[in-house]
Amino acid sequence: RRVNQARIALLQTQREAAQLSAQHAQMELQGLHAQLSPHFLFNALNSIVSLARQNAMQNVVTTLTHLADLLRYALANSAKNLVPLADELEFTQHYIALQTLRFAGKFNYTLQDDVQHQLILCPPFCLQTLIENVFTHNELTRDCPVNISVVITKEADKIHIQVTNSLATTIDSAGTGLALANMRSRLFILFGTDAQLQIRQSACEYTAQIS
Numbered sequence: 259r260r261v262n263q264a265r266i267a268l269l270q271t272q273r274e275a276a277q278l279s280a281q282h283a284q285m286e287l288q289g290l291h292a293q294l295s296p297h298f299l300f301n302a303l304n305s306i307v308s309l310a311r312q313n314a315m316q317n318v319v320t321t322l323t324h325l326a327d328l329l330r331y332a333l334a335n336s337a338k339n340l341v342p343l344a345d346e347l348e349f350t351q352h353y354i355a356l357q358t359l360r361f362a363g364k365f366n367y368t369l370q371d372d373v374q375h376q377l378i379l380c381p382p383f384c385l386q387t388l389i390e391n392v393f394t395h396n397e398l399t400r401d402c403p404v405n406i407s408v409v410i411t412k413e414a415d416k417i418h419i420q421v422t423n424s425l426a427t428t429i430d431s432a433g434t435g436l437a438l439a440n441m442r443s444r445l446f447i448l449f450g451t452d453a454q455l456q457i458r459q460s461a462c463e464y465t466a467q468i469s
Contacts, residue, residue: 305360317359324356331382339448340379343410343417347371350386350408357393364398370409378417380468381444387437388421388466394437395464396426420467425459438466 309317331349405424445453458465
Protein backbone atom coordinates (compact mmCIF):
# COMPACT_ATOMS: atom_id res chain seq x y z
CA ARG A 259 0.00 0.00 0.00
CA ARG A 260 2.84 2.38 0.84
CA VAL A 261 4.45 1.60 -2.53
CA ASN A 262 1.19 2.33 -4.33
CA GLN A 263 0.73 5.57 -2.40
CA ALA A 264 4.26 6.62 -3.30
CA ARG A 265 3.58 5.88 -6.97
CA ILE A 266 0.35 7.88 -6.86
CA ALA A 267 2.16 10.81 -5.21
CA LEU A 268 4.89 10.65 -7.87
CA LEU A 269 2.34 10.61 -10.70
CA GLN A 270 0.54 13.57 -9.11
CA THR A 271 3.80 15.50 -8.87
CA GLN A 272 4.65 14.69 -12.50
CA ARG A 273 1.18 15.77 -13.65
CA GLU A 274 1.44 19.07 -11.79
CA ALA A 275 4.92 19.65 -13.24
CA ALA A 276 3.59 18.94 -16.74
CA GLN A 277 0.69 21.36 -16.20
CA LEU A 278 3.07 24.08 -14.99
CA SER A 279 5.34 23.46 -17.98
CA ALA A 280 2.39 23.72 -20.37
CA GLN A 281 1.19 26.92 -18.69
CA HIS A 282 4.70 28.39 -18.91
CA ALA A 283 4.95 27.47 -22.59
CA GLN A 284 1.56 29.08 -23.29
CA MET A 285 2.55 32.26 -21.46
CA GLU A 286 5.84 32.37 -23.36
CA LEU A 287 4.00 31.88 -26.65
CA GLN A 288 1.57 34.69 -25.78
CA GLY A 289 4.56 36.93 -25.06
CA LEU A 290 6.04 36.15 -28.46
CA HIS A 291 2.70 36.90 -30.11
CA ALA A 292 2.59 40.22 -28.26
CA GLN A 293 5.98 41.15 -29.74
CA LEU A 294 4.86 40.27 -33.24
CA SER A 295 2.02 42.70 -33.97
CA PRO A 296 3.79 45.94 -32.96
CA HIS A 297 6.87 44.89 -34.95
CA PHE A 298 4.79 44.22 -38.06
CA LEU A 299 2.72 47.40 -37.67
CA PHE A 300 5.86 49.53 -37.23
CA ASN A 301 7.29 48.27 -40.52
CA ALA A 302 3.99 48.70 -42.38
CA LEU A 303 3.65 52.30 -41.19
CA ASN A 304 7.23 52.98 -42.26
CA SER A 305 6.25 51.97 -45.78
CA ILE A 306 3.38 54.49 -45.77
CA VAL A 307 5.61 57.26 -44.39
CA SER A 308 8.10 56.59 -47.18
CA LEU A 309 5.37 56.93 -49.84
CA ALA A 310 4.00 60.09 -48.25
CA ARG A 311 7.46 61.66 -48.37
CA GLN A 312 7.53 60.88 -52.09
CA ASN A 313 4.20 62.73 -52.40
CA ALA A 314 2.73 59.60 -54.00
CA MET A 315 -0.72 60.16 -52.53
CA GLN A 316 -2.57 57.70 -54.77
CA ASN A 317 -0.11 55.03 -53.71
CA VAL A 318 -0.66 56.05 -50.09
CA VAL A 319 -4.41 55.44 -50.50
CA THR A 320 -3.79 52.05 -52.14
CA THR A 321 -1.26 51.15 -49.47
CA LEU A 322 -3.72 52.01 -46.70
CA THR A 323 -6.24 49.67 -48.32
CA HIS A 324 -3.68 46.83 -48.26
CA LEU A 325 -2.73 47.78 -44.72
CA ALA A 326 -6.37 47.50 -43.64
CA ASP A 327 -6.44 43.92 -44.98
CA LEU A 328 -3.13 43.18 -43.25
CA LEU A 329 -4.35 44.53 -39.93
CA ARG A 330 -7.61 42.61 -40.25
CA TYR A 331 -5.59 39.39 -40.52
CA ALA A 332 -3.24 40.44 -37.71
CA LEU A 333 -6.09 41.26 -35.33
CA ALA A 334 -7.90 38.02 -36.13
CA ASN A 335 -4.89 35.73 -35.90
CA SER A 336 -2.17 37.26 -33.72
CA ALA A 337 -3.32 35.30 -30.66
CA LYS A 338 -3.77 32.02 -32.55
CA ASN A 339 -1.15 29.31 -32.56
CA LEU A 340 -2.02 27.98 -36.01
CA VAL A 341 -3.87 29.27 -39.08
CA PRO A 342 -4.60 27.80 -42.53
CA LEU A 343 -1.60 28.11 -44.81
CA ALA A 344 -3.94 29.44 -47.51
CA ASP A 345 -4.81 32.39 -45.24
CA GLU A 346 -1.13 33.03 -44.56
CA LEU A 347 -0.46 33.06 -48.31
CA GLU A 348 -3.27 35.55 -48.94
CA PHE A 349 -1.94 37.75 -46.13
CA THR A 350 1.55 37.58 -47.65
CA GLN A 351 0.19 38.64 -51.07
CA HIS A 352 -1.18 41.82 -49.46
CA TYR A 353 2.22 42.41 -47.86
CA ILE A 354 3.98 41.95 -51.22
CA ALA A 355 1.50 44.36 -52.83
CA LEU A 356 2.30 46.93 -50.16
CA GLN A 357 6.04 46.51 -50.69
CA THR A 358 5.63 46.70 -54.47
CA LEU A 359 4.19 50.19 -54.10
CA ARG A 360 7.13 51.23 -51.98
CA PHE A 361 9.90 49.45 -53.91
CA ALA A 362 8.52 49.40 -57.47
CA GLY A 363 11.09 47.93 -59.87
CA LYS A 364 13.51 47.10 -57.07
CA PHE A 365 12.56 43.45 -56.48
CA ASN A 366 11.02 40.48 -58.27
CA TYR A 367 8.75 37.98 -56.51
CA THR A 368 7.82 34.43 -57.53
CA LEU A 369 5.73 31.80 -55.73
CA GLN A 370 5.76 28.03 -56.30
CA ASP A 371 3.08 26.37 -54.19
CA ASP A 372 3.02 22.58 -54.56
CA VAL A 373 0.51 22.02 -51.75
CA GLN A 374 -2.25 24.41 -52.79
CA HIS A 375 -5.84 23.45 -52.00
CA GLN A 376 -4.66 21.14 -49.18
CA LEU A 377 -5.81 21.85 -45.64
CA ILE A 378 -2.51 22.67 -43.94
CA LEU A 379 -2.01 24.68 -40.77
CA CYS A 380 1.00 26.85 -39.95
CA PRO A 381 1.96 29.48 -37.36
CA PRO A 382 0.59 32.92 -38.31
CA PHE A 383 3.11 35.30 -39.90
CA CYS A 384 5.61 32.49 -40.56
CA LEU A 385 5.92 33.11 -44.32
CA GLN A 386 5.52 36.88 -44.05
CA THR A 387 8.30 37.01 -41.44
CA LEU A 388 10.75 35.27 -43.80
CA ILE A 389 9.88 37.65 -46.63
CA GLU A 390 10.01 40.72 -44.41
CA ASN A 391 13.50 39.63 -43.42
CA VAL A 392 14.59 40.18 -47.05
CA PHE A 393 13.43 43.81 -47.02
CA THR A 394 14.95 44.40 -43.59
CA HIS A 395 18.45 43.26 -44.52
CA ASN A 396 18.89 44.33 -48.13
CA GLU A 397 19.19 47.76 -49.70
CA LEU A 398 16.89 47.58 -52.72
CA THR A 399 17.81 49.51 -55.88
CA ARG A 400 16.58 49.59 -59.47
CA ASP A 401 20.12 48.92 -60.71
CA CYS A 402 20.25 45.59 -58.90
CA PRO A 403 16.73 44.28 -58.12
CA VAL A 404 16.53 41.58 -55.47
CA ASN A 405 14.96 38.31 -56.61
CA ILE A 406 12.67 36.74 -53.99
CA SER A 407 11.55 33.16 -54.54
CA VAL A 408 9.02 31.34 -52.33
CA VAL A 409 8.73 27.56 -52.68
CA ILE A 410 6.25 25.51 -50.62
CA THR A 411 6.57 21.73 -50.81
CA LYS A 412 5.45 18.65 -48.92
CA GLU A 413 7.70 15.73 -48.05
CA ALA A 414 6.17 12.79 -46.18
CA ASP A 415 4.52 14.37 -43.11
CA LYS A 416 6.41 17.67 -43.29
CA ILE A 417 5.75 20.96 -45.02
CA HIS A 418 8.71 23.04 -46.17
CA ILE A 419 8.31 26.81 -46.60
CA GLN A 420 11.44 28.20 -48.26
CA VAL A 421 12.28 31.81 -49.08
CA THR A 422 15.38 32.49 -51.17
CA ASN A 423 16.66 35.91 -52.17
CA SER A 424 19.58 37.20 -54.14
CA LEU A 425 21.96 39.34 -52.11
CA ALA A 426 22.09 43.11 -52.49
CA THR A 427 23.97 45.59 -50.33
CA THR A 428 23.18 44.45 -46.81
CA ILE A 429 21.74 46.74 -44.15
CA ASP A 430 22.98 46.51 -40.58
CA SER A 431 19.61 46.65 -38.86
CA ALA A 432 19.38 46.86 -35.08
CA GLY A 433 16.48 44.41 -35.04
CA THR A 434 17.97 41.91 -37.41
CA GLY A 435 17.80 38.77 -35.31
CA LEU A 436 14.59 39.42 -33.38
CA ALA A 437 12.03 38.25 -35.93
CA LEU A 438 13.81 34.99 -36.78
CA ALA A 439 14.67 34.28 -33.14
CA ASN A 440 11.00 34.88 -32.30
CA MET A 441 9.97 32.44 -35.04
CA ARG A 442 12.40 29.76 -33.81
CA SER A 443 10.98 30.05 -30.30
CA ARG A 444 7.39 29.81 -31.52
CA LEU A 445 8.18 26.73 -33.61
CA PHE A 446 9.89 25.00 -30.70
CA ILE A 447 7.03 25.72 -28.29
CA LEU A 448 4.45 24.46 -30.80
CA PHE A 449 6.27 21.47 -32.28
CA GLY A 450 9.41 20.81 -30.25
CA THR A 451 12.22 19.31 -32.30
CA ASP A 452 9.80 18.30 -35.08
CA ALA A 453 10.08 21.81 -36.57
CA GLN A 454 13.14 23.78 -37.61
CA LEU A 455 14.08 27.14 -39.05
CA GLN A 456 17.24 26.72 -41.10
CA ILE A 457 19.38 29.44 -42.63
CA ARG A 458 21.79 28.97 -45.55
CA GLN A 459 23.87 31.64 -47.24
CA SER A 460 26.20 31.51 -50.21
CA ALA A 461 28.11 34.20 -52.04
CA CYS A 462 25.08 35.12 -54.14
CA GLU A 463 21.92 34.13 -52.23
CA TYR A 464 20.32 33.73 -48.81
CA THR A 465 17.78 31.04 -47.93
CA ALA A 466 15.52 30.70 -44.89
CA GLN A 467 13.41 27.54 -44.62
CA ILE A 468 10.78 26.50 -42.12
CA SER A 469 10.07 22.78 -41.89
